[in-house]
Every structure is written in C-alpha cells, then in structure tokens.
Amino acid sequence: MDRMVRLLLLLAFLLPIASGCAPHRLTEEQMLDPQECASCHARAVDEWEGSMHAYASKDPVFRALVAKGQEETDGGLGAICVTCHAPLAVQMGATDDGLNLDEVDDALQGVTCAACHMADSVDGLNNNQITLAQDGVMRGAWGDPRATDAHDSARAPHLDRGHRASSDMCGACHDVVLPNGLHLEQTYKEWSESVFATQPETQLSCGQCHMRGRDGFGSDEPGARERTLHDHSMPGMDVALNDFPRREQQRQEVQDLLDISLLAFLGARVGPGGLIFDYTLENVGSGHGFPSGAAHNRRVWVEFEAWSGDQLIYSSGLAGEEEAVLDLDDPDLWMMRDIIYGADGEEVKHAWEAVTMDKVQLSPGLTADPVDPAFVHSVTRSYQVLGTPDRVRAQVRMRPFGLDVVGPLVDGGYLEQSAVDAMPTFLLASTVKEWTAE
Ligand code: HEC
Ligand code: HEC
Ligand code: HEC
Numbered sequence: 001m002d003r004m005v006r007l008l009l010l011l012a013f014l015l016p017i018a019s020g021c022a023p024h025r026l027t028e029e030q031m032l033d034p035q036e037c038a039s040c041h042a043r044a045v046d047e048w049e050g051s052m053h054a055y056a057s058k059d060p061v062f063r064a065l066v067a068k069g070q071e072e073t074d075g076g077l078g079a080i081c082v083t084c085h086a087p088l089a090v091q092m093g094a095t096d097d098g099l100n101l102d103e104v105d106d107a108l109q110g111v112t113c114a115a116c117h118m119a120d121s122v123d124g125l126n127n128n129q130i131t132l133a134q135d136g137v138m139r140g141a142w143g144d145p146r147a148t149d150a151h152d153s154a155r156a157p158h159l160d161r162g163h164r165a166s167s168d169m170c171g172a173c174h175d176v177v178l179p180n181g182l183h184l185e186q187t188y189k190e191w192s193e194s195v196f197a198t199q200p201e202t203q204l205s206c207g208q209c210h211m212r213g214r215d216g217f218g219s220d221e222p223g224a225r226e227r228t229l230h231d232h233s234m235p236g237m238d239v240a241l242n243d244f245p246r247r248e249q250q251r252q253e254v255q256d257l258l259d260i261s262l263l264a265f266l267g268a269r270v271g272p273g274g275l276i277f278d279y280t281l282e283n284v285g286s287g288h289g290f291p292s293g294a295a296h297n298r299r300v301w302v303e304f305e306a307w308s309g310d311q312l313i314y315s316s317g318l319a320g321e322e323e324a325v326l327d328l329d330d331p332d333l334w335m336m337r338d339i340i341y342g343a344d345g346e347e348v349k350h351a352w353e354a355v356t357m358d359k360v361q362l363s364p365g366l367t368a369d370p371v372d373p374a375f376v377h378s379v380t381r382s383y384q385v386l387g388t389p390d391r392v393r394a395q396v397r398m399r400p401f402g403l404d405v406v407g408p409l410v411d412g413g414y415l416e417q418s419a420v421d422a423m424p425t426f427l428l429a430s431t432v433k434e435w436t437a438e
C-alpha cells in the first residue's frame, strides 16, 4: 500500500512534466528562446518563425555582406550590423562581429520575441537604442493580463499599437545612422513626417499597418481570455532566399502588400513624330517612402513597352529574368532606390562604403488638406514614342536585391548561387496600365 501511494505521488509529479503542459516559471535563458513560447502562444511563434525578424541573422545575403564588410574594413564594422539583426546574440555575448553566426544558438538568432517584449525603454530613434530588461516581465498592450506561472506581464506604451510610442520602438531599429553620420535607412523619419504621424485624423502606427488584428485567445492554456491577437509575420519587401519556414506564404503576403501600395495612371497625348505617354505613380498604401529602409539594395523600376502590330517599337526597363536592371543601356529608365556614393563621389554598393546618398522614392502623403500644395505627392514620367503605336503597357517591377549587388557576392565566394536563383521579381498588380489606339 505504502509503495502504491509513493508510486502515485511520483506519477502525479512526473505526468505534467512529461505532457509538456505544466506551467512553470521560465528560466532566464528560456525567456529568450522563442521556442519556449510556443506551448502557449503557438500562432505568434508560427508567424514570427517565417518573418524577416526571424530571418534577420540567418539571411545568407546578410551573412555575406557582414563577411565582406568586415574583410574590407579590417573588422571596422565591429558589432554594428548584428546589434539590430541579432540583438540578443550581442547582448548575451554570443557574437561581437557577426562572423560566427553559424555557431550561435538558434534561440538568439534574429530579432527575437525578447528583443521587443523585454524592451524596458526606447532611448533614441535609431541604431537600436532600446534597453532590454532581464526581469522576467513580458511587456504588451494589455492592462489586465491573466496571471501565468511562465512569466510576469505588464503594459508598456511602446508595445501598444494604439500608442505612438510603439512606432518609436520600431523606429529605433528601422532607422540606421552610420558612424560617419549618414542616415542610411530612414523608414521611421519618413513615417514621422507623413500624414500617418502628423495628422490626428489619419494617424496610423507601424503596427497598425504591419500587424493585422484577429480574434483569438490570450494564450493556448485552458481558461484563456478572448483577446485581439496581432499578426507577427510582418511582411515588407524582403523574402527568404534559403529554405525557410512559411516561405511561399511570406512571398504571397509581400505580393498582397505591394499590390495595394501604389496607384497608377497612364495618359496619351500627341507629340513630335508620335505620341507622348504620361505615366503617373502615387504612393497611397505605404506609411513611408516607397521603397524605404534598405532601399540601396532594392530595385523598383518601370517597365514600359509600345507595340505597333507585333513589333516592339519602343521599350524602357525591359530586363531579362537574370539581367541586372542597372546594366541596361537605357537613358529613359525610371528606377526608384537609394543611390549611395563613396568619399570620391562615385557610386558604391555597400553601406560601409557610403558617405552621401540620393533618395529616389515615392513619398507618402504629407498632408490631408487638399488645398495644401504638398497634397499632391504623385510623380509623373513621360515616355516619347516615335511612330504609331497601337498598344502600350506600363507596369512596376520590384526586386528585393539588385542582381548587381548579389552577383558580385557570388563571384567573391561570399554567397551561394542558389540564393541569387531564388530571387523573385515582383509585378505590382495595381500599376499595370494598358493603352490601345481605340
Ligand atoms: C505556460 C504558458 C505561457 C508561456 C510558456 C508563455 N506565456 Fe506569455 N502569456 C501567457 C498568458 C496566460 C498570458 C496572459 C494572457 C491573457 O491575459 O489573456 C501571457 C501574456 C503574454 C504577453 C502579453 C502581456 C501583456 O500584458 O500584454 C506577451 C507579450 C507574452 N505573453 C509573451 C511571451 C513570450 C515572449 C514567451 C516566451 C518567452 C511567453 N509569453 C511564454 C502564458 C504563457
Ligand atoms: C518586432 C517586435 C516584436 C517581435 C519580434 C515579437 N512581438 Fe509580439 N507583439 C509586438 C507588438 C507590437 C504587439 C502588439 C501589441 C498590441 O498593440 O496589442 C505584440 C503582441 C504580442 C502578444 C499579445 C497578443 C497579440 O497578438 O497581440 C503576444 C502573446 C506576443 N506578441 C508574443 C510574441 C512572441 C511569442 C514572439 C516571438 C515568437 C513575439 N511576440 C515577437 C511586437 C513584437
Ligand atoms: C531590434 C530591432 C528591430 C525592432 C525593434 C523592430 N525591427 Fe523590424 N526589422 C529589423 C531587422 C533587422 C529587419 C530586417 C530583416 C531582414 O530583412 O533580413 C526587420 C524587418 C522588418 C520588416 C520586413 C521588411 C522587409 O523588407 O521585408 C518589417 C515590415 C518590420 N521589420 C516591421 C517592424 C515593426 C512594425 C516593428 C515594431 C512593432 C519592428 N519592425 C521592430 C529590426 C527590428
């Protein structure tokens, strides 16, 4: 009998552990590991795993650039790149230059849950000036969290999409200022000057556009409360180029976002010796410039074709699948990107060589007042077509990385060709405009 009781007691102790659902206090190490959250926040983990935040330090192009950059600067980049791309790996001393990312524990790779939810304060609007707390508290938007043994919870305005402070937190990483002072990535600055930040009636935070809400439960534990949950997949323009969770879904999400970003118009008028086509683009869906952020890597361009019967009589921006758009000999090319220049004023490819920059982008709405001249923020380019076209098509294409950027990384032995082969070329559905002679 005594043995039976002891066995039962032992079973009662072991069973919850074996079934994996026993709520227990996460250790300090477990608090940092996204996988430890999956038993109670499965959807958030699933979405995050396929996001660019999870990809940030696994990205083969990121690793290639860090390797090349450290080599060319003799280690001069230090921890700057990994500070934003793998903040917890830096914080925990697992890397100080990003050259050993292959050996860094998976739990510390990328912009992890802890990088946002353990943020105690936002101390500046660039270069990840976020102070992380190691106090076992997960910060969120709820003022009334249900108690859990796993971790403490607290409300923080910088984790509340309804609060401007949440954009400041995103902005802390989404603006990059190089040691030489060049403000290389300006997504937050662009947003802060737009109608989405300056006008009360059109206010939208980063999270309100990038984290769609849905009904669900605060945790997957029994008895959980009904809550509004938010999408953690956060698509933008970048896509995974290696074998990565939710890869096809992420591409579709990027496509869906691109398809609502721009408005386009195409008009024709008579010109010398033919017709002039005015193609107008307006940034309506994006809360900052288009493209934004790492726009020195992005290639956004207009493809324009004019046909007479089955003869192509004029074209601009027609690049083959494997052709770098920048290599086109095309004086009319309409390309949107950041052009970066080195100390000698010549164009360069990489952040660590950059000293100055020109931005060619579509700006977001700057005012909601239709009388204000700044209300019009569309851009028009005119294409002069000689002869008698009977059919014209204009459309916008986007590549997350220029082939002129990644090609040389393969040649230099920093990147596998398979990453370049996986590079998609997106077509933005809302920009496809056709004109016919009738
Ligand atoms: C054993 C279950 C469990 C685990 C494991 C767990 N959580 Fe939670 N978490 C909860 C519960 C329960 C709540 C509160 C739900 C509610 O109030 O509806 C919560 C709330 C949260 C909140 C919202 C806090 C607020 O006040 O708004 C965040 C953020 C959060 N958890 C992040 C995490 C992260 C990150 C991990 C992994 C490191 C994690 N959780 C692991 C159960 C868990
Ligand atoms: C880039 C920053 C960021 C990262 C990384 C991140 N979160 Fe969140 N998380 C947020 C924001 C912002 C909210 C929305 C709060 C609000 O406004 O309600 C949120 C909300 C939550 C909530 C509350 C429920 C909900 O969906 O609103 C939970 C739970 C949560 N996150 C868990 C996680 C887990 C687990 C991970 C890692 C797998 C993670 N988060 C990664 C920023 C982040
Ligand atoms: C700790 C730094 C950090 C914070 C905080 C952060 N991000 Fe990011 N975010 C990154 C990095 C680094 C990447 C780039 C990953 C890549 O493409 O390899 C990224 C990528 C993204 C992308 C995808 C961009 C693309 O081109 O596909 C979006 C969208 C995004 N973040 C939105 C947000 C939002 C919204 C918030 C605030 C809720 C936020 N981020 C907070 C560092 C951060």
Ligand code: HEC
Residues within 6 Å of the ligand: 167, 170, 171, 174, 187, 188, 191, 192, 196, 204, 205, 206, 207, 209, 210, 235, 236, 237, 238, 257, 258, 260, 261, 285, 286, 287, 288, 289, 290, 291, 292, 293, 294, 295, 298
């Ligand atoms: C009004 C909605 C809206 C708001 C507000 C918004 N975004 Fe975006 N964001 C978009 C759309 C649409 C795209 C895709 C088109 C594009 O790249 O501009 C995008 C793209 C991005 C990208 C990829 C840009 C690129 O060209 O590589 C990043 C990074 C990003 N957003 C971060 C942010 C951050 C950080 C904030 C807040 C400071 C923010 N977004 C505010 C709608 C929004």
Ligand code: HEC
Residues within 6 Å of the ligand: 059, 061, 062, 065, 066, 069, 077, 080, 081, 082, 083, 084, 085, 126, 127, 128, 172, 173, 174, 175, 176, 177, 185, 236, 237, 238, 292, 293, 294, 295, 297, 298, 351, 352, 400, 401
């Ligand atoms: C202040 C934080 C920060 C620093 C510092 C930083 N990055 Fe990023 N990086 C980002 C964010 C945010 C994005 C996403 C921007 C976007 O999608 O437009 C990004 C995107 C990227 C990407 C994704 C590629 C792309 O174009 O989509 C690469 C590669 C990259 N950075 C490389 C680097 C390298 C190399 C360094 C160091 C020289 C570096 N980054 C420094 C925040 C940072």
